[in-house]
Amino acid sequence: MSQLIWNGLFVGSFYALVALGYSMVYGVIKLLNFAHGDLYMLGAFSGFAMLGTMGGLVKSSSLVALFVVLILTMVATGLSGVVIERIAYRPLRGAPRLSLLLTAVGASFALEYGTRIVAGPNPKVYPVRLDGTALNVLGARVTWQQIALMSVSVVLMVALNVLITRTRQGRAMRAIALDPKACLLMGIDVDKVISRTFFIGSALAGAAGVMAGGYYGKIDFLMGFIIGLKAFTAAVIGGIGNIPGTMLGGLLLGLLESFGTHFVGGQWRDVFAFGFLILFLTVRPTGLLGERVTERV
Amino acid sequence: MRKAALGVALAATALSASACGQGVLGGDSKKDKGPILLGMDIPLSGSSADIGPYMKNGAQLAIDELNAKGGVLGRKLQLRAEDDACDPKTAVAAANKLVAANVAVSVGGYCSGATLPTLPVFDRRKIPMIIPAANSTELVDQKLKHVFFVNGTGDQQAAAAMAWVTKSGAKKVAVVHDNTSYSKDIAVRTAAELDKPGGPDKATLEAVTPGESDYSANITNVLRSNPDFIYWTGYYQEGGLILRQLRQAGYKGKFMVGDGSVDAKLVKIAGGSTAEGAYATMTQTPDTIQGAENWIASYKQKFGAEPGPYSTQSYDAVRVAAEAIKKAGSTDGDKLVSALEGISGLQLFSGPLKFTPQHTLTSGGFVILVVKNGKFVLQDALK
Incomplete structure (x- = not known):
């Protein structure tokens, strides 16, 4: 049982990290950024490229190298997120919601198949692998690298929450979520704040990408699709636009999958997890913590 | 060695076949001139995108070898590959493209799930399929007249x-x-x-x-x-x-x-x-087949890469197709099917070929x- 819970929480923390970007962007400009999962993929690939160029340096101190690459990748994917927003979303900000949704799908395909052209269709294998000994915690098999990755996720999530609730930046974001026109009148540089939102969300997805690369080892140009879908689901379960709700949603989805596999079998897992989503939405359409409609980021 | 001997045999039959072939096929001149097209539905994008090139190269190698010896029925062979992305919908669209291009034989098919819906597309137009890789028993169970397998089955x-x-x-x-x-x-x-x-x-x-x-x-x-x-x-x-x-x-x-x-x-x-x-x-791969060193060397020389999974089966599929066209003396679907059923002892990487009544290999060769x-x-x- 404790193994099931641990498996669920570990996978869930990845979902949560990716889901946060989805949720933030939706909260601020009501856009479902379908390219978000692909930023996760882009993060994994840019991390791969950086580790490749560092070459011998990586071998001597792989954990430090991975950490440096994590930071650099966050900056790189963050900037790509900003560029995507500038090119694909900003010119359409006044357009109907459906056009935005379509450009988001377009941006997603452009990223996937652009990466395919640059890096090739074959899956790549990370040069650095996180290997560690396993501990026994309350009957669950837990490895050190899992603990390390989860700690990084938790730190990033807490930092994000502080940023949004305690800083001027965060206040500006929350204000835009409430009423962008009024913000503009009050002298807030809306474009700049939205850019920053994309930067932060994309950087988190990129971080998750590097961590997945280092932990699982295999990356490919379509890896963002499924996790994008899962992250979206997690965001909806938790209450899209709500940061703590999204984190909770990610963990809950991870647990649902883990328990679903256990109780109804591997082939029924997605039916179980997504069936639960449907049930959940009919009973509680705003998501777990979605009641704070007045203040969504 | 095996290949060289085979080549001589191929060239000899090709010569004799081409002589009478033109006489018989004089009727529909527009369709019967120019190269004979072999179609290939393979994954060139999507999750199995890395397998497609191996198969395409394997097939191309066989075609080049056959063409160097004068082609079949006096006509050159030409490969036409379409991307099926290992996806059923894309695969059907790709198969329709091949049918529209008038391919004589289909020599593709990797992902069974994507190959399955393409079977009726080819079968309805009486285009024989020689499937090099896809091998789910579900495909065999369709019991289609024009479908053959040169890979072991599930x-x-x-x-x-x-x-x-x-x-x-x-x-x-x-x-x-x-x-x-x-x-x-x-x-x-x-x-x-x-x-x-x-x-x-x-x-x-x-x-x-x-x-x-x-x-x-x-x-x-x-x-x-x-x-x-x-x-x-x-x-x-x-x-x-x-x-x-x-x-x-x-x-x-x-x-x-x-x-x-x-x-x-x-x-x-x-x-x-x-x-x-x-x-x-x-099933046998180039590096586990004894005596395939020459084949691997010519593959490497041509494509500058190691041959991968299913390159040998695709190579063999093309050779089986060529053999059938030669024996049938035409590219007519029904004649090709009886020619394919009649092939006995053609040396493939998996051993001498003889199709079972279900159009599968006699022994899977696993x-x-x-x-x-x-x-x-x-x-x-x-x-």
Whole structure:
């Protein structure tokens, strides 16, 4: 049982990290950024490229190298997120919601198949692998690298929450979520704040990408699709636009999958997890913590 | 050696066939001039995008060799590859394109799930299919007149797996598949064999979702059944991850994969020496076939890369197609089918060819490989 819970929480923390970007962007400009999962993929690939160029340096101190690459990748994917927003979303900000949704799908395909052209269709294998000994915690098999990755996720999530609730930046974001026109009148540089939102969300997805690369080892140009879908689901379960709700949603989805596999079998897992989503939405359409409609980021 | 002798024979028949061929086929001059098109539906994008080029190159190699000897019926052969993305919808569109282009024979088909809906597309137009890779029993069960297989089928692979499981002395066997037509077919058949009284028992039959990274939940499930042998019947991308995660979860027993997982990348994805000692059920690959060195050398010279899985089968599919066209003396579908059914003893990589009434190979030619020093090498020929 404790193994099931641990498996669920570990996978869930990845979902949560990716889901946060989805949720933030939706909260601020009501856009479902379908390219978000692909930023996760882009993060994994840019991390791969950086580790490749560092070459011998990586071998001597792989954990430090991975950490440096994590930071650099966050900056790189963050900037790509900003560029995507500038090119694909900003010119359409006044357009109907459906056009935005379509450009988001377009941006997603452009990223996937652009990466395919640059890096090739074959899956790549990370040069650095996180290997560690396993501990026994309350009957669950837990490895050190899992603990390390989860700690990084938790730190990033807490930092994000502080940023949004305690800083001027965060206040500006929350204000835009409430009423962008009024913000503009009050002298807030809306474009700049939205850019920053994309930067932060994309950087988190990129971080998750590097961590997945280092932990699982295999990356490919379509890896963002499924996790994008899962992250979206997690965001909806938790209450899209709500940061703590999204984190909770990610963990809950991870647990649902883990328990679903256990109780109804591997082939029924997605039916179980997504069936639960449907049930959940009919009973509680705003998501777990979605009641704070007045203040969504 | 074998190839050289064959080449001479091919050239001789080609000459004689072309002489009378033109007389017989004089009627429809527009269709019968120019190159004979061979169509190929293969994955060039999507999750199996790396297999397509191997198959295309293998087929191209055979075509170039045949053309260098004057082609077939005095006409050159030409390959037309379309991307099926390993996706049923894309595959049907690709098959329709090939049909519209008037291909004489289809020599493609890798993912069984994507190949299945293309069968009626070709069959309806009486275009013979010689399928080099896709081998789910579901395809054979369609019992279509124009469909032939030059790869061992799912039940032949399951039988090979069972033979090795028994031989290696395993007691409890867990079978894991990815819910695709090809993978599930082998897994279910193997599980059915295990369920029979006597011999090793089935620990569990588990399905995973392909394309994900984390299989810990499935692995917890599998390990709960205490297997001492695990057989993965899906593709290498998930196979490598599953093997790695199994070992991380403390599994110490034996591990075996199906032919879709035989790829150097499996070893890399599993990482380090994790894959050492893993077995595989596999039809012959260039590097496990004795005496294929010349073939590998000419492949490398032409494409500047190592031949991969199914390059030999695709090469053979083209040769079988050429042989049938030659024997039939035309590209007419029905004549080709009877010519294909009549072929006896044409030397393929898997042995002399003779189609069964179900249009499959008489013997699947499956062997057991093992990972040694990071490479798949022959463990047991199951003879």
